[in-house]
Amino acid sequence: xxxxxxxxxxxxxxxxxxxxxxxxxxxxxxxxxxxxxxxxxxxxxxxxxxxxxxxxxxxxxxxxxxxxxxxxxxxxxxxxxxxxxxxxxxxxxxxxxxxxxxxxxxxxxxxxxxxxxxxxxxxxxxxxxxxxxxxxxxxxxxxxxxxxxxxxxxxxxxxxxxxxxxxxxxxxxxxxxxxxxxxxxxxxxxxxxxxxxxxxxxxxxxxxxxxxxxxxxxxxxxxxxxxxxxxxxxxxxxxxxxxxxxxxxxxxxxxxxxxxxxxxxxxxxxxxxxxxxxxxxxxxxxxxxxxxxxxxxxxxxxxxxxxxxxxxxxxxxxxxxx
Amino acid sequence: xxxxxxxxxxxxxxxxxxxxxxxxxxxxxxxxxxxxxxxxxxxxxxxxxxxxxxxxxxxxxxxxxxxxxxxxxxxxxxxxxxxxxxxxxxxxxxxxxxxxxxxxxxxxxxxxxxxxxxxxxxxxxxxxxxxxxxxxxxxxxxxxxxxxxxxxxxxxxxxxxxxxxxxxxxxxxxxxxxxxxxxxxxxxxxxxxxxxxxxxxxxxxxxxxxxxxxxxxxxxxxxxxxxxxxxxxxxxxxxxxxxxxxxxxxxxxxxxxxxxxxxxxxxxxxxxxxxxxxxxxxxxxxxxxxxxxxxxxxxxxxxxxxxxxxxxxxxxxxxxxxxx
Numbered sequence: 001x002x003x004x005x006x007x008x009x010x011x012x013x014x015x016x017x018x019x020x021x022x023x024x025x026x027x028x029x030x031x032x033x034x035x036x037x038x039x040x041x042x043x044x045x046x047x048x049x050x051x052x053x054x055x056x057x058x059x060x061x062x063x064x065x066x067x068x069x070x071x072x073x074x075x076x077x078x079x080x081x082x083x084x085x086x087x088x089x090x091x092x093x094x095x096x097x098x099x100x101x102x103x104x105x106x107x108x109x110x111x112x113x114x115x116x117x118x119x120x121x122x123x124x125x126x127x128x129x130x131x132x133x134x135x136x137x138x139x140x141x142x143x144x145x146x147x148x149x150x151x152x153x154x155x156x157x158x159x160x161x162x163x164x165x166x167x168x169x170x171x172x173x174x175x176x177x178x179x180x181x182x183x184x185x186x187x188x189x190x191x192x193x194x195x196x197x198x199x200x201x202x203x204x205x206x207x208x209x210x211x212x213x214x215x216x217x218x219x220x221x222x223x224x225x226x227x228x229x230x231x232x233x234x235x236x237x238x239x240x241x242x243x244x245x246x247x248x249x250x251x252x253x254x255x256x257x258x259x260x261x262x263x264x265x266x267x268x269x270x271x272x273x274x275x276x277x278x279x280x281x282x283x284x285x286x287x288x289x290x291x292x293x294x295x296x297x298x299x300x301x302x303x304x305x306x307x308x309x310x311x312x313x314x315x316x317x318x319x320x321x322x
Numbered sequence: 323x324x325x326x327x328x329x330x331x332x333x334x335x336x337x338x339x340x341x342x343x344x345x346x347x348x349x350x351x352x353x354x355x356x357x358x359x360x361x362x363x364x365x366x367x368x369x370x371x372x373x374x375x376x377x378x379x380x381x382x383x384x385x386x387x388x389x390x391x392x393x394x395x396x397x398x399x400x401x402x403x404x405x406x407x408x409x410x411x412x413x414x415x416x417x418x419x420x421x422x423x424x425x426x427x428x429x430x431x432x433x434x435x436x437x438x439x440x441x442x443x444x445x446x447x448x449x450x451x452x453x454x455x456x457x458x459x460x461x462x463x464x465x466x467x468x469x470x471x472x473x474x475x476x477x478x479x480x481x482x483x484x485x486x487x488x489x490x491x492x493x494x495x496x497x498x499x500x501x502x503x504x505x506x507x508x509x510x511x512x513x514x515x516x517x518x519x520x521x522x523x524x525x526x527x528x529x530x531x532x533x534x535x536x537x538x539x540x541x542x543x544x545x546x547x548x549x550x551x552x553x554x555x556x557x558x559x560x561x562x563x564x565x566x567x568x569x570x571x572x573x574x575x576x577x578x579x580x581x582x583x584x585x586x587x588x589x590x591x592x593x594x595x596x597x598x599x600x601x602x603x604x605x606x607x608x609x610x611x612x613x614x615x616x617x618x619x620x621x622x623x624x625x626x627x628x629x630x631x632x633x634x635x636x637x638x639x640x641x642x643x644x645x646x
Contacts, residue, residue: 040505041476151367180366180531181575185583208506211534211577238579252510254538256561256576260517265538267514268507271475 002202003029003052003169008064010044010051016276020062021047023226023278026302027310029169034195034203036213036234039223040249042272046094048223049171049206051075053091069168086117090162090200094173099158100146106157107142113161124164131160131199135190152183156190163199170200176212188216210253214238219308222246225272225283228302232309242311245284282314290315290322324354324390325525326378326411326494331387332627333373333549347373349550349629350387353542355494360516360526362536362557364572365546371529374546375498378527379413380404391494409439412487416499418479422471428479429467431486439490455485459515477508484515495519498529513539533576537561542638545569548645550629555639565641 010022021044029035039045051059052066052075061076068088074080085091093099101109107125114124129139135156146154155175163170172191176184194200205217213220214234221231222243230243241247248268258265270287273279279286285295294314302312314320333348348370355361365371376382378389380396389396391411399407415421422428432452440448456463459481466474466482474482480500487495497516501509516539520526530536536543537557544554545568553566564570577583630642 040507181533181572181577182366184577185575188577189583209577210506211579214579215577215583249507250579252507253579254510254513254534255578255580256534256537256573258534258538259557260514260538264514265510267509267511 002031002033002069003204004067005052006065006067008048008051008066009062010047010055011060011062012047012058013060014276018060019275020278021226021275022051024064025223025228026064027221027228027231029202029204031201032195033219034191034205034217036210036217036220037204037206037223038208038210038213038220040208040272042225042275043223044226044275045206045208045223046173049173049204050091050093052169052204053085053089053171054078054081086113086162086167087165088167089169090165090167090171092158092162092170092172092175094206095178100154102145102147105143105145106149109146110142110161110164114164117165119165128160128164131164132157134193135160135186150183152179152186155179155183155187159187159190159194163194166199168201170194170203171206172203173206174208175205177207177209184212185215188212191216210238210250211255222249225278226275227283228310228312229284230309230311230313236309242305242309242316243284243313244288244290244315248289282312290320292320323356325357325392326527327354327390328352328374328378329388329390331374331377331384331389333370333377333382334385346549346627348377348384349548349627351544351546351549351551351629352387353544353551353554355525355527357493357525358520358523359542360520360528360540361542361544362540363527363529363544363546364531364533364536366531366572368548369546370549371531371546372498375413375496375527375529378494379411379496380407381413405438409490410493411496412490412492412494413496413498414480414483414487414500416502418476418483418500418503419471421483422479424471426470428469428471428474428482431483432489435486435489451489452485455488456482458488458519459485460511461485475508476504477512480504480512481515484512484519488519492524494525494527496527496529499531501535502530502532509535510538533561533572534578545572550642550645551632551640552630552642553640554632555635556637559636559639563636563639565635565639567644 006026008022008025009020011018011020025048037045037049055061055075055078066073066075073084110125110128132141137153137156141157176187179187191203191205195203205213207213217234219231219233220237222229224245230241230246241250252265252267254265268287273283279296281297282295282300285291300312300314300317302310304310305316329352330350331348332350335345335347337343351374363371363374373382377384391407396407436448453463461478461481466478471479501512504512513535516526528539540557542555543557543560545552547568552568553560564573630645632640632642635641
């Protein structure tokens with residue numbers, strides 16, 4: 001197992017009390033796996049992804065452990081994490097478009113970055129040129145400033161920079177969301193190609209967009225209000241989802257070729273619960289059309305119900321009729 | 323007859339006020355929107371779609387060409403006639419959070435409308451108007467009135483802005499990327515709301531970069547590329563029988579749940595297990611990326627001011643000549 005997360009909880013202190021956007025979360029990502037992490041805004045997906053790489057000042061590690069390639073990852077200790085970052089685990093942050101320092105040329109940015117991680121091998125820059133060429137960018141990018149590049153070019157440069165030292169895990173947060181469809185496709189295919197070539201062993205691709213994940217991910221993990229709802233291989237999750245939330249979410253996505261006069265799609269009524277005072281049971285219970293009393297009162301365990309298919313739902317577990 | 327007619331509208335942006343490069347944001351764009359019709363304007367970033375929305379809302383002037391609303395040129399409207407125009411034409415934009423002043427309660431957006439257009443309307447009549455507008459967008463008055471913007475969800479905020487437009491005698495709604503910041507589970511509700519408003523006779527210009535959303539909601543589609551129309555006509559024909567290579571490329575790049583990209587592009591690669599691997603043929607990524615690097619930036623060679631010629635392909639389906 002490349003990455004193993006066990007009972008991880010991350011909290012933010014707020015005036016309204018402690019908020020846990022990641023609440024007792026366990027999952028694993030295999031070598032060579034691109035795992036999509038999907039969910040709606042505020043479900044905790046970015047907090048989860050970020051916490052694996054860099055625990056921001058306001059984030060508190062409440063418990064749980066993370067294992068990378070068989071060794072413990074000291075995610076609670078920002079300093080101890082430093083030697084692991086970029087070499088073993090890397091993050092492409094959300095709004096990566098603005099992650100590049102506008103006062104440095106890309107080439108200088110790369111050498112600065114490498115030096116700060118103790119890498120002085122000029123061969124790495126040669127490798128960077130090779131990778132730039134691989135995604136259709138020429139050497140001249142190295143002498144450009146970030147604002148001289150288009151959004152898609154910047155996104156590709158950021159991914160190349162974060163994977164330059166061949167980390168085991170890349171956490172890519174919304175890397176395709178601000179892009180046009182054709183650029184989106186190029187960036188998505190780039191993730192696959194980098195995995196195939198071994199530039200990264202595994203990828204956690206965080207996005208709210210399930211259709212992009214259907215293209216690039218091998219498996220999809222769906223989060224809802226700080227907890228895991230469902231994880232399965234991409235094909236299974238898209239064709240045969242078990243969790244009512246996943247089912248309703250997929251049903252609300254229009255596909256090209258669907259017109260309002262042929263099919264009326266429906267959204268999910270209601271809003272996710274406040275994370276400051278989440279309900280004790282299933283967090284989706286209040287919006288779930290199948291919910292029974294048990295759902296509101298008891299938390300459903302996230303467990304494997306079919307080979308490789310994990311779900312946290314009482315209806316699935318106890319086989320209630322639809 | 324069209325409620326709104328866009329007639330040969332061009333817009334040039336100059337790099338600085340002292341001359342410099344001129345960028346054509348729109349190149350002689352013409353189309354119409356009828357009552358009870360949703361026209362989707364689809365384009366990638368830099369295609370000029372938002373500029374056109376701004377020109378229709380009189381937030382920016384056209385460099386040349388005219389926009390006719392019920393037959394009269396909107397550029398000539400002044401004072402009370404302009405106010406009347408806004409009684410009939412309203413816009414809703416991408417980011418609901420920045421449309422509200424966080425210091426005031428959210429329903430202030432309704433009160434502002436009252437201050438301009440309904441100063442002599444009595445309290446009871448006004449309350450009735452507000453309630454029916456909220457009802458039309460499926461909002462419960464108790465859920466939104468008296469609340470602050472941060473207490474409302476993104477979907478509720480967008481609905482409230484649409485309700486604000488409905489308070490007026492609105493005939494045309496310009497909806498610029500109004501759902502791109504909303505979660506998937508609430509997006510479709512707003513789309514369905516647009517459909518029901520259209521059925522009650524409202525003309526809607528739905529501006530989006532998302533082809534599937536555009537297809538779901540619209541009767542007619544206009545595809546903009548580099549400020550000019552690449553293809554337009556009946557939505558079913560434009561999507562179902564796309565003729566312009568640009569439209570075809572866009573359709574091939576749309577991520578779909580049940581169809582892999584390279585299958586759509588006709589490059590199926592099956593491996594032994596029977597399921598389709600996501601491996602890309604060597605070089606495909608590079609080629610695609612190269613072509614993007616070439617065309618992806620909004621920099622245009624001189625001499626592209628002239629739009630490509632539009633010809634009729636079939637009934638209500640027009641296709642432009644391919645541009646390099």
